Amino acid sequence: MRKVIAFEQVSLDGFFTDAKGDMSWAHKRDKEWNEFAGSNAGGDGALVFGRVTYEMMAAFWPTPAAMQQMPAVAEGMNKLPKYVFSRTLDKASWQNTTLLKGDPATEIRKLKKESGPGLAILGSGTIVSQLAAAGLIDEFQMAVNPIVLGKGRTLFESVKDKIGLKLEKSRAFGNGNVMLYYEPA
16 A cells, blocks of 8 residues: 655744745755755655645746756656646646546545555645545654744644644754654554
8 A cells, every 4th residue: 555645844833835825935945955855855656736736846846947956856856756636727747747636535545555656745735634634644744944924824724623643753954944754643
């Protein structure tokens, strides 16, 4: 069975975007963080996105600027298989992308049963919230950024019931980010 991992960046006050939907605050450019991000960019797995995150990623990673700024990450992002959930897109043009129109929980249950590499959700707060509520996320990798946004969107807006988690490991970075790895309790 395939494992589903959510890799997310959040502010100290728990938001993954600010009140205007911006998450540029999460993009730190330092050697230690970039090496970690490059080695953690999905590995040999497949990436999972909601439409908004997909469109943001597809607008950057296939570009020459991405290859110049972060070649290892760009190479991984472009070659990995990708799934995008959308009710409005007619096609997904970023290489190796499959468009999924069905219910995210139903589609992820099907993908988990298939053989193959794990699935990594990047960003995509609405998808994370739906899959967390359905008990389909096997690991939450949370990068807590040293910033307070005051307002924004949380990853778990639509979760109605408590979800118990246990901390498996953590790692602090020189830029102030702290990675927290949680699994369902």
